[in-house]
C-alpha cells in the first residue's frame with residue numbers, strides 16, 4: 072500500500088538553516104549527525120532535554136547517548152567535555168561550522184521514548200535532537216534515512232523541494248514525534264473541513280471503516296466544545312500495542328491495539344483514550360496553565376494545575392464519547408463512579424491535595440505516590456462537580472464548556488499565554504455568576520467532597536458503594552440539567 076508523507080504543506084521561510092540533522096538507522100541505535108552553522112563563540116553547550124512535554128517525568132534521555140564526537144568541516148576532531156547530566160560543551164576552535172555525531176540507544180517501545188526494531192522506528196524528538204543551550208527558538212531541518220520499504224509519518228512540515236523536514240523552532244520539533252516502518256494508513260476523514268489521519272504500526276484486526284466513522288464523531292464532539300479547529304491537519308500516530316499516549320499540537324502518539332475493539336467494554340476504553348489524547352490539543356496544549364510554556368527542558372515544568380489539564384481531559388473523554396452517541400448515561404455514571412471509588416479508597420486523600428499531587432508528580436510518578444491522590448481520579452470528579460454547579464447556578468444556561476471556550480479565547484488566542492489559578496477561577500466564577508470557594512478548596516485542600524450536593528444538581532445520588540444513580544423524583548431543573556449534561 073502506498074503511504075504518505077502525511078504532510079505536504081510548504082511554507083516559505085527566510086531564515087537560514089543553522090541546525091541540520093541527519094538521522095540514520097542502525098538497530099538498536101539511531102545514528103545522529105548534526106551540522107551546526109553560524110557559530111560565533113569558541114565554545115558551544117549542546118543540550119538534550121531531560122523530559123518531553125506531556126509526560127511529566129524525568130526521562131534522562133542523555134543517558135541513552137553513546138559515541139559522542141565533534142569535528143570541524145575539514146574532519147579535525149574538536150575537544151568536548153560533558154557538562155551537567157544533559158550537556159556537552161564543544162570547543163569550536165574558531166570554526167563557524169561544526170559537525171557532531173552521536174548514537175541514541177532506542178530500545179523502549181513507549182510513547183515518550185525512542186525505539187527501533189527491524190520493522191519499525193519511533194522517535195520521541197526531545198530524546199533525539201540536541202539544541203544549543205538557550206537557543207530553542209532556532210529553526211531546524213532534518214533528514215531521516217529510513218530503511219527500504221519503510222514509510223514515515225509525522226506532523227512536521229516537509230522542506231520545499233527537498234527530501235527532509237523542518238521545524239520553525241525546537242519547541243515544535245520536540246512536539247512532533249516521528250513514526251516509521253511498515254505502516255498502515257486508515258481512511259482519512261475531515262472535521263470542519265480539516266483532514267485527520269490515522270497511521271498505525273501493527274494495528275490488529277478490526278472493522279476499520281466503522282472505527283474511523285466513530286473516531287470522526289468523537290473528534291467532532293471535541294471540536295464542538297470549543298467551536299474552532301486550530302490546526303491545518305491532525306494525525307493519530309498509533310505506535311503499536313502497549314500503554315500510554317502523548318498529546319501534541321496537531322498529533323497524538325498512542326499505543327493502540329485494534330483487536331481490543333471487539334468487545335463493547337474494550338471499545339469504550341479505546342474510544343475514551345482516543346478522545347482524551349485528542350482533547351488535549353485544546354486542554355493543555357493550547358488552554359494551559361502558565362507554567363506549561365515556555366518549557367524548562369533542563370528541569371521539567373512544574374504546575375499545581377494538572378487536575379485541570381489532565382483531570383478535566385479525563386472528564387471530557389466521557390462527555391465527548393457520549394455526545395458522539397457511542398455510550399449511554401450509565402457508561403458515564405460508571406466511569407465517574409470508578410474515579411470516585413479510586414479516590415475514596417486512597418488513604419492519601421486525607422494528606423495530599425490534588426494540586427499538591429500535580430506539583431509532586433515529578434517525584435511521585437505519573438499516577439501519584441502509592442496510596443496517594445491521583446489527578447486522573449480526583450480531577451474529573453471536580454470537573455463534573457464544577458460543570459454541574461455552573462449549570463445549577465445558571466438555570467442550565469451555562470456549563471463547563473463555556474469555561475473552556477472562554478479560556479481558549481482569552482488566554483490562548485488573545486493573550487497568547489497560559490493562565491494562573493486565580494485567572495482560571497475568575498473565569499469560572501464569572502460564568503457561574505457566584506463564588507466557587509468550596510470547589511477550589513476541593514482542589515487545594517483535603518476537604519471531603521460533598522457528592523450529594525453536586526451530583527444532586529443533576530438529580531443523581533451516590534450509593535454507599537459509590538455508584539451514581541438517578542433519584543426517583545427529580546425536579547424540572549434537575550431533569551433539564553441531566554438531559555443536557557449527558558446529551
Ligand SMILES: [Zn+2]
Nearest residue numbers: 347351381384
Ligand atoms: Zn492526558
